[in-house]
Amino acid sequence: MLDAIAMTDRTAFGIGALVYLAAFVIGCVLLILKKPYPRALMFALLTGGFLIQTLGLNLRGADIKACPLGNIFEIAQFIAWSLVLLYFIIGPVFRLRLLGLFTAGLSTLLAGGSMLVPAWDRPYPAGIFGGNPWIELHAALAIFSYGVFAIVALVSAMFLIQQHGLKKKQFGGVYQYLPSIQQLDLIAKRLMITGVTVLTAALIFGAVFWVNNPDLVPLFKLGVTCFIWIGYLIVVVLRLQKKLVTKRHAIAAIVLFVLAIASLWPVQSARGLDEVPKNSPIPAKSSK
Amino acid sequence: MSDALQSLFVLGSSHHQAPLEVRERFALGHEEANSLQQKLFALPNIRECLIVNTCNRLEIYGLATSPEIETAIRDLLCAEHHISRQLFDQHSFWHTNLDALQHALEVSTGLDSQMVGETDILGQMKSAYANAKDAGCTSTVLNRLFEKSFQAAKAARSQTAITRGQVSIGNVAVDLASRIFGKLSNSRVLLLGSGDVAEKTAQSLKSRGVADITVSSRTFENAHKLAHELGGAAIEFSDYEQQLARFDIIICSTAAPQPILTKANLAPALKSRPERPCFLIDLAMPRDISPEAEELDNVYLYNLDDLSAIANENIEQRRAEIDKARDILKRHAWTLWLQLRRRELQARKSPPA
Numbered sequence: 001m002l003d004a005i006a007m008t009d010r011t012a013f014g015i016g017a018l019v020y021l022a023a024f025v026i027g028c029v030l031l032i033l034k035k036p037y038p039r040a041l042m043f044a045l046l047t048g049g050f051l052i053q054t055l056g057l058n059l060r061g062a063d064i065k066a067c068p069l070g071n072i073f074e075i076a077q078f079i080a081w082s083l084v085l086l087y088f089i090i091g092p093v094f095r096l097r098l099l100g101l102f103t104a105g106l107s108t109l110l111a112g113g114s115m116l117v118p119a120w121d122r123p124y125p126a127g128i129f130g131g132n133p134w135i136e137l138h139a140a141l142a143i144f145s146y147g148v149f150a151i152v153a154l155v156s157a158m159f160l161i162q163q164h165g166l167k168k169k170q171f172g173g174v175y176q177y178l179p180s181i182q183q184l185d186l187i188a189k190r191l192m193i194t195g196v197t198v199l200t201a202a203l204i205f206g207a208v209f210w211v212n213n214p215d216l217v218p219l220f221k222l223g224v225t226c227f228i229w230i231g232y233l234i235v236v237v238l239r240l241q242k243k244l245v246t247k248r249h250a251i252a253a254i255v256l257f258v259l260a261i262a263s264l265w266p267v268q269s270a271r272g273l274d275e276v277p278k279n280s281p282i283p284a285k286s287s288k
Numbered sequence: 289m290s291d292a293l294q295s296l297f298v299l300g301s302s303h304h305q306a307p308l309e310v311r312e313r314f315a316l317g318h319e320e321a322n323s324l325q326q327k328l329f330a331l332p333n334i335r336e337c338l339i340v341n342t343c344n345r346l347e348i349y350g351l352a353t354s355p356e357i358e359t360a361i362r363d364l365l366c367a368e369h370h371i372s373r374q375l376f377d378q379h380s381f382w383h384t385n386l387d388a389l390q391h392a393l394e395v396s397t398g399l400d401s402q403m404v405g406e407t408d409i410l411g412q413m414k415s416a417y418a419n420a421k422d423a424g425c426t427s428t429v430l431n432r433l434f435e436k437s438f439q440a441a442k443a444a445r446s447q448t449a450i451t452r453g454q455v456s457i458g459n460v461a462v463d464l465a466s467r468i469f470g471k472l473s474n475s476r477v478l479l480l481g482s483g484d485v486a487e488k489t490a491q492s493l494k495s496r497g498v499a500d501i502t503v504s505s506r507t508f509e510n511a512h513k514l515a516h517e518l519g520g521a522a523i524e525f526s527d528y529e530q531q532l533a534r535f536d537i538i539i540c541s542t543a544a545p546q547p548i549l550t551k552a553n554l555a556p557a558l559k560s561r562p563e564r565p566c567f568l569i570d571l572a573m574p575r576d577i578s579p580e581a582e583e584l585d586n587v588y589l590y591n592l593d594d595l596s597a598i599a600n601e602n603i604e605q606r607r608a609e610i611d612k613a614r615d616i617l618k619r620h621a622w623t624l625w626l627q628l629r630r631r632e633l634q635a636r637k638s639p640p641a
Contacts (some may be wrong), residue, residue: 171598179472
């Protein structure tokens with residue numbers, strides 16, 4: 001059925017990123033003009049962008065016959081997709097004002113930004129996960145947890161903006177649309193626990209594979225992933241002990257997310273070097 | 289004989305001239321203000337005098353037989369209340385005659401208030417006038433001035449829309465509390481002191497869902513009465529410090545000369561509730577909460593100036609109505625000035641036998 005669609009996966013990703021950008025720009029302009037925040041329009045645009053991005057991921061997945069998580073470009077697309085998916089769950093449940101705008105901004109950055117660097121979408125051998133569904137589940141869960149951490153970073157940024165406004169006695173403007181700091185703090189805490197749980201599950205599935213095939217997992221990738229996981233775990237433990245709360249928790253969430261995203265490039269580079277032999281008999285994937 | 293109306297004056301300091309930290313140094317207690325009024329009235333060149341003493345202004349209205357009275361009044365005020373003369377001169381104003389009349393009318397109408405258009409000031413002016421009149425410190429000129437200023441205030445309010453769109457301290461406090469806590473139904477409020485503005489703020493919070501209100505005042509009876517009105521509980525003033533950790537919103541309006549909440553006594557209370565923010569509203573003058581308290585994480589401190597600045601954010605939209613009200617008051621002031629001059633002239637033509 002996907003073959004009947006006259007669109008490449010990159011075109012779909014591009015349109016998706018443009019729709020996210022449109023949502024972000026419209027939201028910002030209306031806020032600057034002090035017009036009412038267009039919650040329904042924001043939701044509709046994000047839904048449109050999400051559906052087109054889902055199509056792009058499906059086209060790419062059909063092409064490589066696996067979950068498209070083989071290079072930095074695909075991972076960035078998947079994180080943006082997870083982020084928007086989480087917005088659809090969290091936004092209506094907690095009724096967090098402006099979360100749509102922030103989600104659109106970060107999704108544009110991830111989905112659109114990754115398209116601007118063609119080298120990030122480098123070809124890789126088909127069947128990169130060796131047909132092992134557990135490894136695919138490991139990769140999908142790990143990247144989904146990054147989506148959770150992305151939304152934690154967004155909620156934390158919203159917390160810091162609202163807190164700054166309250167401390168500096170700022171009223172009106174963006175501050176009046178942001179949710180309360182207590183609500184943002186509570187949601188950031190719950191999402192952080194969720195993210196660490198998902199990442200832990202991903203690492204457990206990955207560990208099972210690693211124990212059986214220690215030579216196939218680059219130590220650098222393992223080290224960086226464990227470093228990120230330990231970082232988040234420490235934050236959660238300190239938060240539960242009420243030693244890292246509110247502002248410091250928000251800063252930690254943002255710093256860790258930036259580190260997690262920044263670690264993708266060296267991890268992918270290391271994996272590429274280790275896993276794709278120069279004379280690999282497996283044909284490299286190509287964009288549809 | 290000098291022209292008495294040449295010496296109608298008002299000496300004062302308000303939020304226009306003095307920042308909060310200076311105003312709190314000029315603030316007088318009720319008894320201090322009464323005592324100063326009597327001492328001023330006893331000055332040889334003063335025929336009438338009246339003191340308006342609110343949280344945002346200290347103003348001395350008077351009628352003198354000599355225009356040189358200004359120095360004597362400034363000296364007396366500063367000496368009696370240990371205020372630096374230089375500081376007072378720097379942050380005060382002196383109006384005479386028609387300007388003094390116009391000022392009194394604008395104050396009564398709320399045009400000179402920190403929250404432009406507020407109505408509380410009229411009650412405070414009426415109370416100051418009644419107090420001075422009872423003490424025998426006012427006579428023909430100030431009686432007429434104040435009675436006419438109340439009429440002019442009423443006229444300006446009814447003929448313009450200066451109060452439309454006006455935001456109260458209570459509404460601002462509720463909006464800020466919502467930005468901090470979201471739903472207010474689980475927030476616990478402590479009122480320290482039982483001032484009018486604090487009571488109104490607590491009522492605004494109650495109307496937005498706050499269910500747990502506790503009142504503490506130096507006079508337990510006052511606290512109990514206010515707690516009963518608000519549907520809350522009263523605690524002894526000596527106990528509030530031990531119970532600070534229980535409260536999310538603390539509204540202070542005591543007459544304490546020094547801060548009663550400081551970084552030092554708030555820090556231990558906040559340590560036991562690190563995840564819950566604390567909203568401090570300081571409506572007292574002098575301030576009840578030390579400004580350093582704001583340095584604490586999770587503490588949001590707002591004083592009268594902060595709340596008023598927020599409440600006045602829509603002032604530009606009301607500017608036309610304010611100008612209209614000012615024009616009405618100018619006409620009233622001019623008419624009153626002519627009446628007072630005419631009376632003075634008549635009194636000169638027919639001196640008492």
